Amino acid sequence: MSRALHLTVLALCLVALVGLSSGGNAEAGRKMVGVYELKKGDFSIRVTNWGATLMSVVLPDSKGNLGDVVLGYDTVAEYVNGTAYFGGLIGRVANRIANARFTLDGKTYRLFPNAGNNSLHGGHRGFSKVIWTVKEHVGGASPRITLYYHSFDGEQGFPGDLDVYVTYELSTPYVLNVRMNATARGKATPVNLAHHAYWNLGGQGSGTILAETVQLFASRYTPVDAALIPTGRLAPVAGTPYDFRAPAAVGARIGGVPSGYDTNYAVDGADEGWQLRRVATVRDAATGRAMELWADQPGVQFYTSNGLSGVRGKGGKVYGRYGALCLETQGFPDAVNHPNFPSQIVRPGQVYKHHMVFKFSF
Incomplete structure (x- = not known):
């Protein structure tokens, strides 16, 4: 059976399984694929345990109008067949690994x-x-959902078993926490989880993000070759189209970057330890919405959805090039092949941790 046919059959099977849940512990439906809502006043998100995917983020604009600010699909079946990674939890290792191979402890994988x-x-x-398995889904003052996945030894070629958790939690005022952790079992393995939400603060399907203002708290980036594999260097952003140290419109310098931004930045202060630090801010003048991202990872991939073209999303909206931006906090791409990059290796019994905080205002 071809991969495309396999995914189509799987999508049809999921249609029969998908349910909607809005509270409780989800015990009865934990082995099913479902859609789960977290709501705090007029701030809400929807999550599915297919890919631990963030399906929607709804919040007001400056006039009180509610809008969904992440791109995606209406149904889980569409995520099964989708290729854009809308809102997905990416792993075991996010981004690219050169030649699909690496050597660890003398063994090549x-x-x-x-x-x-x-x-x-x-x-x-x-x-x-x-x-993924739904481990917890609760409401209250801080509604949250925790999802679990066991990655087996040899999955996609990676060594060792890995127990992975992600928790989405809403807190006041208008804060979304995403906490990821993973424990290696039996063998050392690289781990680099990332969250792949596509953001458009003007509202999903409202047009491009070229007029949105971005600030990145990063003085350096990792240059890449034609295949988007890092060269191993860290280069200053000063004097280049990659410089967003001061707030600037996304479209202000994009003409100087072939095909648009798909760039890993080295977050300032990351070499001082693994604690939360400000990574980026995004502002949309038309709606007054703003987003501030904090995280504890050394890098952030700034991606301007260069590959989107005619993708039919939620509510029949059609997503095109530059229809959203991604801010994927992460370890550096291809770190397993660059000893000078921060290590992504997790030893047996060690716990990988990754915390993102999205603070919204309007």
């Missing part, structure tokens, strides 16, 4: 190449393309 000769976002069946 060969991965699934799904981006030319390279591995991208964990392979053809990464963590955004599997069913």
Whole structure:
């Protein structure tokens, strides 16, 4: 059976399973694929345990009008067949690994190449393309949902078993926390989880993000070759189109970047330890919405959805190039092949941790 036919059959099977849940502990439906809502006043999100995917983020604008600010689909079945990683939890290793291979403790591991000769976002069946288990889904003052996935030894070529958790939680005022952790079992393994939400603060399907203002708290970036594999260097952003140290419109310098931004930035202060630090701010003048991102990872991938073209999303909206931006906090791409990059190796019994905080205002 071809991969495309397999995914189509799986999508049809999921249609029969998908349910809607808005509270409780989700015990009865934990082995099903469902859609779960977290709501705090006029601030709400929807999550599915297919790929631990964030399906929607709804919040007001400056006039009190509610809008969904992430791109995606209306149904889980569409996520199964989708190729854009809308809102997915990416792993075991996000971004690219050169030649789909790496050597660890003297042994060479060969991965699934799904981006030319390279591995991208964990392979053809990464963590955004599997069913997670709902461990907790509660309301109250801080509504949250926790999802779990067991990645087996050898999955997509990666060594060792890995127990992975992600928690989405809403807090006041208009704050979304995303907490990820993973524990290695039996063997050392690289781990680099990332969250792949596509943001448009003007509202999903409202047009491009070229007029949105972005500030990145990063003085350096990791240059790449033609296949988007890092060269191993860290270069200053000063004097280049990659410089967003001061707030600037996304479209202000994009003409100087071939194909648009798809760039890993080294977050300032990351070498001082693994604590939360401000990563980026985004503002949309038309709606008055703003987003501030904090995280504890050394890098952030700034992506301007260069590959979107005629994708039919939620409510029949059609997403095109530059229809959203992604801010994926992460370890540096291809770190397993660059000893000078911050290590992503997790030893047996060690716990990988990754915390993102999205603070919204309007």
